[in-house]
Amino acid sequence: MYYNHTIHPELLRMERRRLRLIRLFVLSGLILAGIFLLEFYLDIWVLTLALAIPIGLFLFYLAYRIQRFRNTFKPNVINLVLDFIDDGVNYDVNYPLEYDPKGFIDRQRFLASQIFATPAESYHGEDFITGKVGNLEFEMCELFVSETSPVKNGLQQLFKGVFMHATFPEEAKGRIIIWPKRYRHRHFRAIRDFTWMGGVDVSEEILNPEFQEAYLVYATNRTHVIGILSEPMQQAIVDFRKATGKEIYMSFINREIYAAVTEDKDLLEPHILRSNLSFELIREFFSDIHMLLEIAEDFDRTH
Structure with missing residues (x-):
C-alpha cells in the first residue's frame, strides 16, 4: 500500500x-x-x-x-x-533516520568487526544511513571492498553489500563471530586471527539445524552464545538466506554489533534504457536494510 x-x-x-x-x-x-x-x-x-x-x-x-x-x-x-521504516514503533521520533548518498562507514570501523582480516587496498562506499532502533544507535551503508589477490596480479573482491554497525548503550562482555560456511576459504585469516584471540567453534550450541549447517559460529570463553544469537534471530537469518540467496555475516564485540549482507549488484541503481517501475527493485533494497535492522531490534529486545 x-x-x-x-x-x-x-x-x-x-x-x-x-x-x-x-x-x-x-x-x-x-x-x-x-x-x-x-x-x-x-x-x-x-x-x-x-x-x-x-x-x-x-x-x-x-x-x-x-x-x-x-x-x-x-x-x-x-x-x-x-x-516508511521510520514509522515503526521501535524507531525514535526524536532521532529520525538520516541519509547521505556520498557518506560511508570508515575502514577502521569495518575492520574492527573482526569479520574480515584484510588490508583492504580498495575500500569505498555510499548510501550512508544513520538512526536509532530501540536503544541502539546504528549506521549502515553499501561497501565495496577488495584486496590483493594471492594467486594472480590485481585485486579480488572481498565484500560487496550492505554493512551495519550498532552500539549497545550498556557495558557488555563477550565476542562472537558468524561466517557463512561456503565462504570459509575466503576468511581463513580472520578465523585464524580470532582463534588466536581465544575464539573457539561453538556450533554445537546452535539449536537451529539449518543455521548450524549454513554458518560457522566462533565465540570466546564465557560468551553466552544463545543469549546473543537468539533462536528467533537464527530463524530470521535462515529464512532471509533461503528467500534471497544472500549471505549474512555477524559479529558481537562486547557492546559493538556488526552485520553485513552480501549483494551482487549496486542497490537501486536506475536503468536508463528500460523502465524502473518495479516493486521488486524497491523491495530488494528494503529487505536488505530491514534484515540488518531486525538483527539490531532483536538484540535490543532480548537485552
Whole structure:
C-alpha cells in the first residue's frame, strides 16, 4: 500500500524524466549521424575541426544529464523507503533516520568487526544511513571492498553489500563471530586471527539445524552464545538466506554489533534504457536494510 500510494508516484515522475532522456538521445543520435554524413560527403577538414569542439561539448552535456538522473533517482527513492521504516514503533521520533548518498562507514570501523582480516587496498562506499532502533544507535551503508589477490596480479573482491554497525548503550562482555560456511576459504585469516584471540567453534550450541549447517559460529570463553544469537534471530537469518540467496555475516564485540549482507549488484541503481517501475527493485533494497535492522531490534529486545 505504501509503495502504491507514495513510492510509485515518485517512480512515475522519474520515469517521465527517463523517457525525456531517451527522446533526447534518439534526436541527438539522428543529428550527429546527419552531421557525420555531411562531413564525410563534403570532406572539408576545416569544417570537421570546427565541429569537433561543439560536438564534444554536446556529448559531455548528454553524459551530465545521465549522471544527474542517476544522482537524483536513488536519494529520492531511498528517502521514501526510510520514511516508511521510520514509522515503526521501535524507531525514535526524536532521532529520525538520516541519509547521505556520498557518506560511508570508515575502514577502521569495518575492520574492527573482526569479520574480515584484510588490508583492504580498495575500500569505498555510499548510501550512508544513520538512526536509532530501540536503544541502539546504528549506521549502515553499501561497501565495496577488495584486496590483493594471492594467486594472480590485481585485486579480488572481498565484500560487496550492505554493512551495519550498532552500539549497545550498556557495558557488555563477550565476542562472537558468524561466517557463512561456503565462504570459509575466503576468511581463513580472520578465523585464524580470532582463534588466536581465544575464539573457539561453538556450533554445537546452535539449536537451529539449518543455521548450524549454513554458518560457522566462533565465540570466546564465557560468551553466552544463545543469549546473543537468539533462536528467533537464527530463524530470521535462515529464512532471509533461503528467500534471497544472500549471505549474512555477524559479529558481537562486547557492546559493538556488526552485520553485513552480501549483494551482487549496486542497490537501486536506475536503468536508463528500460523502465524502473518495479516493486521488486524497491523491495530488494528494503529487505536488505530491514534484515540488518531486525538483527539490531532483536538484540535490543532480548537485552
